[in-house]
Amino acid sequence: MVTHASASAREPDGRQGRGTGRRALLGAAVLGAGGAVVGLPGTAAAGGRRGGGYKSLPELTIVAHRGASGYRPEHTLGSYRFGLDMGAHVIEQDLVPTKDGHLVCRHENDITGTTDVADHPEFAGRRTTKVVDGTTLTGWFTEDFTLAELKTLRATERIPGIRPQNTLYDGRWEIPTFEEVLRWAEKESRRRGQEVWLYVETKHPTYFRKLGLGLEEPLAKLLRTYGRHRKNSPVILQSFEPGSMQRLNRLVDNPLVVLLDGPDTRPWDFVESGDPRTVADLVTPKGLRWIASYAQGLGPWLDLVIPRDANGRLTRPTTLVDDAHDAGLVVHPYTMRNENSFLPADHREGTDPAAHGDVFGAFRTYFETGIDGIFTDNPDTGLLAREDFLGT
16 A cells, blocks of 8 residues: 555664553553454454444554565465465455556556556557656556456565565466455355455545546445445454545544655645645644544554654654554554565664564554554564564
8 A cells, every 4th residue: 555656665663662551551441352363263363343334453463565575476365375374364456447547456546566467469559658646757656547457467576686585476466356356255254253354545536537437436335235334343444545535434433544754745636636735734633633624544554653763773763653552543554564665774783674683673662652553564573573572
């Protein structure tokens, strides 16, 4: 989940905190206490809380970012399944539309780097240049393909230079539709005897609405068709555009999360509408109260929780987590990854950007801030770090 191309390089952070007691107290106040959660039987339920819906998710919820994307090409049924097998509490999907209005799971509508489209001579003429949320991109885009055409493509690893081992799975899986994911979640819920939780992001909703391919209405229709549109349904909705969450708030009753990029950025719907507020304005107590008027959670870039200095090292945490809790919002920042290239400088080990660093130390630093959950490409690492931190 990243709001636009320039943000794609942004990812984790880490830091030092206020201690387990304060965090557990906040978690209890915000989330409630024990309930059924996703994952392998007998593993994910530990630390769960009662209250129904998102309040039943466990303390320090581990969200499989685009599935177990540290090990499989992202946004494939293989990646989602592996995240679930690892015990992740929630599996994330990003949604973009096809030319004929179907919702498919891709991190971006630009599929140049995540599929084998460049190897299909029949689609060579579809390569084009577009401006998406102010960023100029050249490649192939989902909105220029019908679903039938997209189904002839196969998914590939997005960052092969960092994750060459994942290229073993290039070509194994096709691009899934969100409806296929809903069917998969139903099947897995029955098979495992536990609800499979989904965390669903609308990508570039203003851009697509201007093309006549609005995301919110078909998403709401699918959720209603599969009975996952209610307050206590195991689906959380998210977007970098507050307007998308406000629109969905009128269509379904699912919990909503507003995603936030860097402090100097503006949500793209704000840019289009002339709203002068920046993310820095939204993370003030006043801005958080405004978000809480229609949403239940916040998904901040990790640097909003603990900034980095000029050398990439973690500094002191901000007051964002406490301020969000005071507004009644849960906090699920993004994204933790194992590799040095994504870790804060003080948690890297050696000079190889693809080597794994002090990931457990970074997780602990973020957990100590009182966050309620975290997105990670490596759910197994996140779950072990959670176990270490909670002592369970």
